[in-house]
Amino acid sequence: DAGKSGYGHYMLKEINEQPQAIRQCLQGRTSEHQQSVLLEELADLDHDGLVQLVACGTSYHAAMYGEQLLQERGMQAQSFFASEYDADRIAVDNETLVIGVTQSGETADTLSALREANRAGAATLAVTNVVGSSAARECEYVVYIRAGPEISVAATKSFVSQQITLALIASTLADVSLPRFLRALQRLPDHIQRVLDRTTTPAVASEIADSEAYFFIGRGTHVPVALEGALKMKEITYKHAEGFPSGELKHGPLALLTPNTPVIALVTNGGETATKTIGNVNEVAARDAPVIAVTDARESVEGVSDTVLEVPRTHPWLAPVLANVQLQLLSYWVATRLGRPIDKPRHLAKTVTVE
Numbered sequence: 102d103a104g105k106s107g108y109g110h111y112m113l114k115e116i117n118e119q120p121q122a123i124r125q126c127l128q129g130r131t132s133e134h135q136q137s138v139l140l141e142e143l144a145d146l147d148h149d150g151l152v153q154l155v156a157c158g159t160s161y162h163a164a165m166y167g168e169q170l171l172q173e174r175g176m177q178a179q180s181f182f183a184s185e186y187d188a189d190r191i192a193v194d195n196e197t198l199v200i201g202v203t204q205s206g207e208t209a210d211t212l213s214a215l216r217e218a219n220r221a222g223a224a225t226l227a228v229t230n231v232v233g234s235s236a237a238r239e240c241e242y243v244v245y246i247r248a249g250p251e252i253s254v255a256a257t258k259s260f261v262s263q264q265i266t267l268a269l270i271a272s273t274l275a276d277v278s279l280p281r282f283l284r285a286l287q288r289l290p291d292h293i294q295r296v297l298d299r300t301t302t303p304a305v306a307s308e309i310a311d312s313e314a315y316f317f318i319g320r321g322t323h324v325p326v327a328l329e330g331a332l333k334m335k336e337i338t339y340k341h342a343e344g345f346p347s348g349e350l351k352h353g354p355l356a357l358l359t360p361n362t363p364v365i366a367l368v369t370n371g372g373e374t375a376t377k378t379i380g381n382v383n384e385v386a387a388r389d390a391p392v393i394a395v396t397d398a399r400e401s402v403e404g405v406s407d408t409v410l411e412v413p414r415t416h417p418w419l420a421p422v423l424a425n426v427q428l429q430l431l432s433y434w435v436a437t438r439l440g441r442p443i444d445k446p447r448h449l450a451k452t453v454t455v456e
């Protein structure tokens with residue numbers, strides 16, 4: 102218990118360590134006036150071709166986010182579940198850069214995909230938390246996420262550190278200067294702290310703890326976070342949870358909605374994406390399923406959502422990072438209400454070393 106620093110679980114401690122984890126991750130990696138990214142680890146990597154990302158579990162959701170960032174910066178990028186990466190089928194050669202995203206650096210599926218990539222002649226890069234891990238040794242390049250030790254089986258701070266590291270890597274590879282984004286990154290620890298300081302989430306969790314199932318919806322950069330929100334919920338509460346792009350709701354999942362299936366909708370950034378998600382939220386409300394909106398604009402969801410979990414407004418690419426903190430807290434407090442063994446869920450391991 103000494104290691105928990107007064108928190109009930111390592112998971113809550115690690116959720117609360119996220120502002121510090123981001124500061125560590127950014128330390129020395131941006132220029133003085135936030136004009137550019139300085140990743141010395143990639144100084145001799147000059148790559149403008151295809152980037153493939155391989156990962157499992159929560160790290161896969163970070164990889165999806167990395168894929169979107171790379172595409173946004175004009176690069177070709179694809180993410181894969183590491184267990185589905187098959188170099189005989191997937192186009193990979195010496196013009197490809199393959200990034201393995203793995204907190205532990207020891208996940209068998211991810212290591213196996215990286216070995217395949219190496220055999221195919223690709224350049225390989227490990228994005229990992231553990232210095233000297235197998236992934237770090239397998240790859241030509243390594244960028245450490247610097248999250249610090251993560252004890253709880255359910256990954257939290259490593260996910261945010263992976264997101265930020267991949268954002269830095271995307272800017273480096275695309276060779277773009279994004280001062281506005283970099284300034285927002287510097288403010289992210291304070292923004293996360295503001296989410297952590299809010300006191301509404303445990304009460305919202307109590308209201309929905311007895312639900313039958315949970316659905317998480319979002320568009321664009323919120324899709325990986327909707328998937329991650331659902332994964333976290335099922336890992337630590339043992340309840341059915343599903344995440345999907347909000348546009349897919351009407352293509353099947355709508356049939357599952359009842360007054361006992363809350364839908365958690367990620368609605369930030371305003372614009373067309375938010376308007377479309379709000380349209381989807383209306384479809385949920387019409388089926389009498391409770392709606393919990395995670396938003397940076399309370400007024401935009403008034404009248405369509407039963408409950409609001411607020412996040413500060415930030416750069417559009419960082420809005421999903423903030424929304425995710427609310428989802429981590431929501432799962433944590435639902436699991437607490439249900440009396441689950443949060444740090445060590447049944448059947449799960451922190452590191453899976455078999456394929």
Ligand code: G6P
Nearest residue numbers: 158159160203204205208256450
């Ligand atoms: C296990 C853990 C997950 C983790 C996944 C990938 O399934 O329970 O929390 O996301 O492995 O782990 P890695 O160390 O490769 O990021």
